[in-house]
Amino acid sequence: MLTKDQVARYHEDGYVIPDFRLSTDKLERIKQLHGALLERHPEFKDYCNALLDYEPAFREFAEDPEILDMISQVIGSDLALWNMSFFAKPAHGGKRTPWHQDGEYWPIRPLATCTVWLAVDAATPENGCLKFIRGSHKDQRLKAHNRTDATDVTLNQELDPAAYNEDEAVDLVLEPGQISLHDVYLLHGSEANHSDKPRRGMTMRFMPTTSHFDRDLAKRKAETQKIRDQSKQKLFLMRGVDRTGRNLFEDA
Numbered sequence: 001m002l003t004k005d006q007v008a009r010y011h012e013d014g015y016v017i018p019d020f021r022l023s024t025d026k027l028e029r030i031k032q033l034h035g036a037l038l039e040r041h042p043e044f045k046d047y048c049n050a051l052l053d054y055e056p057a058f059r060e061f062a063e064d065p066e067i068l069d070m071i072s073q074v075i076g077s078d079l080a081l082w083n084m085s086f087f088a089k090p091a092h093g094g095k096r097t098p099w100h101q102d103g104e105y106w107p108i109r110p111l112a113t114c115t116v117w118l119a120v121d122a123a124t125p126e127n128g129c130l131k132f133i134r135g136s137h138k139d140q141r142l143k144a145h146n147r148t149d150a151t152d153v154t155l156n157q158e159l160d161p162a163a164y165n166e167d168e169a170v171d172l173v174l175e176p177g178q179i180s181l182h183d184v185y186l187l188h189g190s191e192a193n194h195s196d197k198p199r200r201g202m203t204m205r206f207m208p209t210t211s212h213f214d215r216d217l218a219k220r221k222a223e224t225q226k227i228r229d230q231s232k233q234k235l236f237l238m239r240g241v242d243r244t245g246r247n248l249f250e251d252a
């Protein structure tokens with residue numbers, strides 16, 4: 001569980017690093033599953049944004065009761081897992097992630113999600129750890145993004161340079177097995193990996209079921225923003241009930 005102070009930190013800063021460590025066994029299992037996935041799909045060497053479509057076994061890590069307890073402390077006790085991704089950032093050139101707000105990409109209304117970012121390897125400034133701008137989620141608004149057609153990036157929507165000041169960024173330094181939780185409006189990004197160590201990170205994205213995963217909006221966003229069509233996204237109810245009555249879940 002998060003302490004009262006950690007819950008307050010999450011709301012104040014837009015992220016928190018809980019006292020949590022995934023076991024070495026589970027980390028090894030994640031590395032194995034990911035290694036096998038890359039053998040089948042080498043195109044995901046930098047980034048896979050639909051992990052469960054290609055390897056459903058990853059879901060067990062999002063069913064961890066300790067993690068679900070923490071998520072319910074920050075977004076409430078009715079919650080769904082709607083995405084898992086893998087930012088693999090290999091040694092010697094793993095791609096940068098442009099500065100962005102997650103919400104720019106996602107067809108969830110009202111916009112809400114808590115992301116668990118799990119460090120599979122140690123994440124440091126040298127291998128391109130995530131960088132957050134503390135408190136930048138607070139007005140709960142999306143700022144201007146521009147599309148980038150660069151090929152050395154994981155994502156294609158980039159915050160307008162006038163919307164943030166990189167000097168305010170803090171490094172999210174994590175040991176293997178540690179996690180951070182971050183808000184859907186938080187400004188964040190990461191540099192390329194020029195080191196000789198990989199920086200693998202796995203995400204689990206949870207939304208409160210007071211929000212609607214809008215599949216029509218997903219289609220429109222795919223067209224207008226040239227992002228992946230998320231209209232067929234699999235949603236898993238993890239705790240509680242659907243509060244909107246409009247979300248479509250997979251059978252558990």
Ligand SMILES: O=C(O)CCC(=O)C(=O)O
Nearest residue numbers: 087097102117190201203
């Ligand atoms: O791992 C990265 O470099 C980016 C991760 C990210 O943007 C996210 O988890 O929302």
Ligand SMILES: [Fe+2]
Nearest residue numbers: 100101102188
């Ligand atoms: Fe992100």
